[in-house]
Amino acid sequence: MEKNIKRYFPVFVLPTLVSFVTVFLIPFIMGIYLSFTKFTTVDNAKWTGFDNYIKAFTQDENFINALWFTVKFTVVSVITINFFAFLLALLLTRAIKGTSFFRTVFFMPNLIGGIVLGYIWNLLINAILGIVGLDITYDARYGFWGLVFLMNWQLIGYMMVIYIAGIQNIPHELNEAARIDGASSFSILRNITIPMVMPSITICLFLTLTNSFKLFDQNLALTGGAPARETSMLALDIFNTFYGRTGWQGVGQAKAVVFFIIVATITFIQLKITSRKEVES
Amino acid sequence: MKKFLSIFMVVCLFATFMSACTKEKENTPNNGAATVRFLNFKPEVAQVYDEIAKAYKEETGVTLMVETAASGNYEQTLTAKMGTKEAPTLFQINGPKGYANWKDYCADLSGTELYKHLTDKSLAVTSNGKVYGIPYVVEGYGIIYNKEITDKYFALKSKATEYKSMDEIKSFSALKALVEDMQKNASALGIKGVFASTSLKTGEDWRWQTHLANIPVYYEFKKNNVDLTSDATNKISFEYAENFKNIFDLYINNSTTDKKVLGSKIVDESMAEFALGQCAMVQNGNWAWGQISDVKGNTVKAENVKYLPIYMGVDGEENQGICIGTENFFAINSKASQEEQKAAADFIYWLFSSKTGKDFVINKLELIAPFDTFSEDERPTDPLAQEVIKWMNNSEVYTIPWNFTVFPSQTFKDDFGAALLQYAQGTKSWNDVKELVVKRWESESK
Numbered sequence: 120m121e122k123n124i125k126r127y128f129p130v131f132v133l134p135t136l137v138s139f140v141t142v143f144l145i146p147f148i149m150g151i152y153l154s155f156t157k158f159t160t161v162d163n164a165k166w167t168g169f170d171n172y173i174k175a176f177t178q179d180e181n182f183i184n185a186l187w188f189t190v191k192f193t194v195v196s197v198i199t200i201n202f203f204a205f206l207l208a209l210l211l212t213r214a215i216k217g218t219s220f221f222r223t224v225f226f227m228p229n230l231i232g233g234i235v236l237g238y239i240w241n242l243l244i245n246a247i248l249g250i251v252g253l254d255i256t257y258d259a260r261y262g263f264w265g266l267v268f269l270m271n272w273q274l275i276g277y278m279m280v281i282y283i284a285g286i287q288n289i290p291h292e293l294n295e296a297a298r299i300d301g302a303s304s305f306s307i308l309r310n311i312t313i314p315m316v317m318p319s320i321t322i323c324l325f326l327t328l329t330n331s332f333k334l335f336d337q338n339l340a341l342t343g344g345a346p347a348r349e350t351s352m353l354a355l356d357i358f359n360t361f362y363g364r365t366g367w368q369g370v371g372q373a374k375a376v377v378f379f380i381i382v383a384t385i386t387f388i389q390l391k392i393t394s395r396k397e398v399e400s
Numbered sequence: 401m402k403k404f405l406s407i408f409m410v411v412c413l414f415a416t417f418m419s420a421c422t423k424e425k426e427n428t429p430n431n432g433a434a435t436v437r438f439l440n441f442k443p444e445v446a447q448v449y450d451e452i453a454k455a456y457k458e459e460t461g462v463t464l465m466v467e468t469a470a471s472g473n474y475e476q477t478l479t480a481k482m483g484t485k486e487a488p489t490l491f492q493i494n495g496p497k498g499y500a501n502w503k504d505y506c507a508d509l510s511g512t513e514l515y516k517h518l519t520d521k522s523l524a525v526t527s528n529g530k531v532y533g534i535p536y537v538v539e540g541y542g543i544i545y546n547k548e549i550t551d552k553y554f555a556l557k558s559k560a561t562e563y564k565s566m567d568e569i570k571s572f573s574a575l576k577a578l579v580e581d582m583q584k585n586a587s588a589l590g591i592k593g594v595f596a597s598t599s600l601k602t603g604e605d606w607r608w609q610t611h612l613a614n615i616p617v618y619y620e621f622k623k624n625n626v627d628l629t630s631d632a633t634n635k636i637s638f639e640y641a642e643n644f645k646n647i648f649d650l651y652i653n654n655s656t657t658d659k660k661v662l663g664s665k666i667v668d669e670s671m672a673e674f675a676l677g678q679c680a681m682v683q684n685g686n687w688a689w690g691q692i693s694d695v696k697g698n699t700v701k702a703e704n705v706k707y708l709p710i711y712m713g714v715d716g717e718e719n720q721g722i723c724i725g726t727e728n729f730f731a732i733n734s735k736a737s738q739e740e741q742k743a744a745a746d747f748i749y750w751l752f753s754s755k756t757g758k759d760f761v762i763n764k765l766e767l768i769a770p771f772d773t774f775s776e777d778e779r780p781t782d783p784l785a786q787e788v789i790k791w792m793n794n795s796e797v798y799t800i801p802w803n804f805t806v807f808p809s810q811t812f813k814d815d816f817g818a819a820l821l822q823y824a825q826g827t828k829s830w831n832d833v834k835e836l837v838v839k840r841w842e843s844e845s846k
Binding site: 159245257258344365366 | 808843
């Protein structure tokens with residue numbers, strides 16, 4: 120049997136391999152190549168070396184601004200989302216009535232698409248700010264907290280489900296033994312629950328980190344970068360560069376490559392750090 | 401048996417995979433004659449082009465395949481399509497800047513029939529004596545006003561101005577006096593404000609950062625005798641900035657909407673306010689007629705819709721007309737085969753010269769076509785188009801061309817629009833806006 124599987128290995132892996140190569144690997148390599156060229160469409164590219172990268176960092180102040188805004192947003196939303204998701208997970212794993220109902224309710228925002236969500240929250244926030252005669256474009260802070268709030272609303276439920284799964288997997292004996300030994304709820308949380316759900320924390324941090332960093336739809340629909348690109352995040356900035364100026368498609372592409380490197384590095388470091396903390400149960 | 405089954409499965413999988421790839425090819429007719437592949441710019445007339453394709457097939461036997469880009473996504477769609485085997489043979493560019501982007505794909509059109517019939521050759525996109533874009537429509541914009549409401553104002557007892565008709569409004573000072581007094585009497589006139597909302601949401605601000613900005617730029621280029629095809633357009637000093645501020649202030653201070661919340665207003669809302677009679681004036685072009693007449697419960701009568709030139713306090717503006725030009729130019733893909741290029745040229749000539757084609761242009765597409773194949777009475781009948789023709793033929797006034805086709809980039813326009821919003825909200829001074837325009841214009845032209 121073992122031998123059979125090995126023999127058919129290429130056959131089984133082929134479909135996945137073909138789709139991976141055609142829809143991911145080839146476009147990805149082409150994208151890197153295009154970032155070194157000046158192009159209108161993929162087949163009239165002219166090699167320009169590092170010109171696009173230089174332009175992205177020197178001639179275009181928007182990129183650095185967007186990077187800074189994205190970092191701030193990511194830090195705040197990763198912390199808040201995981202904090203609240205974990206809190207909800209703790210609450211909803213207790214023996215109280217209606218937990219499954221609440222789990223469903225909290226999970227539901229995640230089923231709505233980003234653009235729709237952005238427009239809905241745009242209306243809601245504008246309605247609230249309308250009381251004082253303003254709207255979300257008045258101040259970059261409104262846009263920032265609007266985005267944080269939106270992301271929390273959308274992702275808490277999803278992360279909560281992952282945490283719930285983690286918490287439910289903790290062997291009962293551990294908690295019981297700790298309680299018999301007279302441990303307080305806080306030290307159970309600190310010394311048993313958190314170490315035991317470390318795999319969930321790894322995955323949740325990874326998901327929130329990448330989702331926040333790559334945020335596009337919600338950003339586009341909620342603020343569109345207003346006021347004056349101050350709330351424009353990296354993905355939106357790349358999009359705007361690509362179509363904002365004739366001959367700057369390559370610069371947009373260069374920004375996208377830099378963007379990829381940043382996201383990849385950060386998540387790699389995060390995965391390394393958190394998975395080191397995971398314990399075997 | 402198992403072995404056979406697994407091989408069979410793999411073959412099946414591959415077959416479906418391959419058939420998915422080849423399916424598209426089967427759909428394209430292969431009867432020898434070159435087809436025309438057109439990427440349409442205006443989603444609102446997508447259905448009309450389907451009818452045109454049917455009629456064209458019946459009359460000539462040539463297949464016309466029309467694809468339509470979603471609103472505001474033309475460049476994106478064109479970029480994606482141009483890289484494919486089924487690239488459009490007929491597409492459109494938006495002027496000299498669009499040509500600069502697509503010059504590798506634009507064929508020389510100086511020999512085409514349609515170009516020979518173009519009434520005003522200066523409208524075409526040219527480079528080194530060759531023609532790369534043929535304008536197929538003439539459009540005009542200005543301040544659209546509802547005569548019913550202005551007449552109501554002129555009949556008011558409480559009015560503080562001397563004016564008795566809109567014909568007397570021939571300068572910015574007159575317009576300002578009229579608008580401000582109308583705003584005071586807003587409740588008596590039954591309106592919320594004189595002007596519709598100055599839509600300044602990102603992506604909805606083109607009426608100001610492009611259309612309104614065209615006028616001060618036009619006067620600056622005119623004053624300094626700037627050759628529009630030269631590099632001299634790479635720098636402006638925005639010397640008519642104060643004039644721009646004049647009219648912009650008038651718009652935002654006498655509006656249906658408080659200026660602090662203009663950042664969430666879109667063009668559709670402005671047009672709806674006008675259609676519902678909540679305001680008396682709105683700046684827009686003749687393409688907006690559809691938007692006005694389609695609004696449910698609209699109270700504006702076709703015969704009451706008129707144009708006023710956009711006065712902003714420039715010397716000699718008594719003779720200024722509305723802004724007339726176009727940013728819709730046909731271009732033919734130079735990378736397509738000779739037959740395909742000819743087929744595309746034949747199609748556009750058919751559309752603007754044959755009886756069937758002209759009927760579509762006038763009554764369905766409602767275009768004012770700038771070709772001598774159209775006689776005086778072969779014009780669209782919607783009131784705004786009629787008004788544009790009237791202003792075009794008015795020899796007492798000079799029309800302002802669409803010089804915004806030389807604006808450096810979309811990034812420039814977006815930044816300008818964002819600055820206008822901040823100015824309206826009171827978070828940016830006018831001087832900063834002016835500086836930003838000058839600086840961005842130069843940096844985006846580099």
